[in-house]
Amino acid sequence: MATWGTRGLRGSTLEDLINHTNERYKESGLALIQKIPTPIKPINIDKESRHITLAYFDQKSTVDYIGAVQGIPVCFDAKECVSTTFPLQNIHEHQMIFMEEFEKQGGVSFIILYFTGLDEMYYVPFRRLLEYWNRGRNGGRKSFTYEEIDKTYQIHTKHGAYVHYLEMLQKDLDSRD
């Protein structure tokens, strides 16, 4: 299988690849996912050019993406990891709380984790993330490793979707029944 690096997509960010995937999902009616912009509060706007000349980063952001997949509310965050160890400090507590509450509302929360050095992507279900998180909370390591990741949740490219995470979402759903 082609790797991420050999697709002529070097230079594309993980966000670019996911946005492109979401476009394909929209076109094919598989899902409708909204990218949530970074909250920025504009203070001064130049009237002529409509450029913002002063703004602040606003309240804490929650997740990167939120939407609907065939009747199911879905939210997720995209994370990159250069080494084979992912420091949990890269996920903020308010993100964990949001994802947990989203699951309590009958939604599905997960992260898409890209090991850039290995050129591999994984769907990490929220329940797994929460296990790592609680381990750190309870005095354990403040990170999780590539070795710990469930490799059956690897995300592949399919049907023109560079980051075909819906396949793993289905697997996640099946595992809950």
Added chain:
Amino acid sequence: MATWGTRGLRGSTLEDLINHTNERYKESGLALIQKIPTPIKPINIDKESRHITLAYFDQKSTVDYIGAVQGIPVCFDAKECVSTTFPLQNIHEHQMIFMEEFEKQGGVSFIILYFTGLDEMYYVPFRRLLEYWNRGRNGGRKSFTYEEIDKTYQIHTKHGAYVHYLEMLQKDLDSRD
């Protein structure tokens, strides 16, 4: 019943009232709704202060709010209307398309419409909005009026939720069965 204007909430924007409502819904586990920030692309950031000194309004926004309500994907937009006629040009085509596709994904789309002069709020189901929209498209009036609104969809204040739209969401869902 107290009106919006007599609640000591004058000066609060519609967005403030909805955000407050969503906080209450979150606290009581009724819903988890995310405000979607206006998309702004920061260009220059002052390193010391972290203030943004140049930014542009980015791609078109879709809806104001998106989230999960007890297993159901939900999205909506908040609109204000000073007169008793709502011009359809206040809703952009890409918003209509987003809301339509969201419904096709098994979600529920609607707008919260605040007639500021009358101090009344209504839940307008997407299917009604689409009727008005298509009427305008087919040579009819490019607006709809207060008189046309289904008054049984009026939104009230309840249980500390200033804009208790979940009641009308339930009514909308019931009407689909």
